[in-house]
Amino acid sequence: MFTGIIQAVGTVAALEPRGGDLRISINAGKLPMADVELGDSIAVSGVCLTVIEKRASGFQADVSGETLRLTTLGGLAVNDAVNLEKALTLATRLGGHLVSGHVDGLGLVTARGEDSRSVRFTIQVPDALARYIAVKGSICVDGVSLTVNAVEGATFELNIVPHTLAETTLCDYRQGRQVNLEVDLVARYLERLLQGDAAAVPGGGDGLTRELLESCGFGGKGE
Numbered sequence: 001m002f003t004g005i006i007q008a009v010g011t012v013a014a015l016e017p018r019g020g021d022l023r024i025s026i027n028a029g030k031l032p033m034a035d036v037e038l039g040d041s042i043a044v045s046g047v048c049l050t051v052i053e054k055r056a057s058g059f060q061a062d063v064s065g066e067t068l069r070l071t072t073l074g075g076l077a078v079n080d081a082v083n084l085e086k087a088l089t090l091a092t093r094l095g096g097h098l099v100s101g102h103v104d105g106l107g108l109v110t111a112r113g114e115d116s117r118s119v120r121f122t123i124q125v126p127d128a129l130a131r132y133i134a135v136k137g138s139i140c141v142d143g144v145s146l147t148v149n150a151v152e153g154a155t156f157e158l159n160i161v162p163h164t165l166a167e168t169t170l171c172d173y174r175q176g177r178q179v180n181l182e183v184d185l186v187a188r189y190l191e192r193l194l195q196g197d198a199a200a201v202p203g204g205g206d207g208l209t210r211e212l213l214e215s216c217g218f219g220g221k222g223e
Helices: 065-070 127-132 162-167 185-194 196-200 210-215
Strands: 008-018 021-027 041-044 047-055 058-063 081-086 105-115 118-124 138-141 144-152 155-160 178-183
Touching: 008 058, 021 041, 021 065, 041 058, 127 178, 127 185, 138 155, 178 185, 185 196
Parallel strands: none
Antiparallel strands: 008 021, 008 081, 021 058, 041 047, 041 081, 047 058, 105 118, 105 178, 118 155, 138 144, 138 178, 144 155
């Protein structure tokens, strides 16, 4: 588990294709590596990867074909910057929100604008993820825990303060950039729980419907 509070910006040192998947080498930048052990998890731009080799300057990890297809890691090149966060401990301050490092889908930056000293981004999400995004709720974008400022259909807005811009890769994002998205896991599990026994039936766990909400006591006819 992670918090979405980025600890360092690293760079891709090497990419080694391995029969359909990839071995990636990361220069960890200012990320402390002294307490990192083989088998530890590190989130790389929001994707949970397992350390298979540790070096003084960074680490190596294997990236599966599935992860390459479903995240932005498949489009990385040597020297690209990546957000890094080590897995949380019981002594870690939870400054962001609970993040699993399991990407739900890819978003697309559709607009960037200045707002005093901050920057506002508009991001388009896959239709299937739109229902999990709420105003003032949490969203993880490339590993960064952020607050949703506005929602319109399948797009949402973010306001990024100067510190976050300086300490993450967000400062470089422009229109057309793809980003990894992880929705709030509480919303994801709540939807599944509300499906009740229907979740175990093929085709019966297709998401929230008006009928499902009414059966759980949320509103009703004539209300």
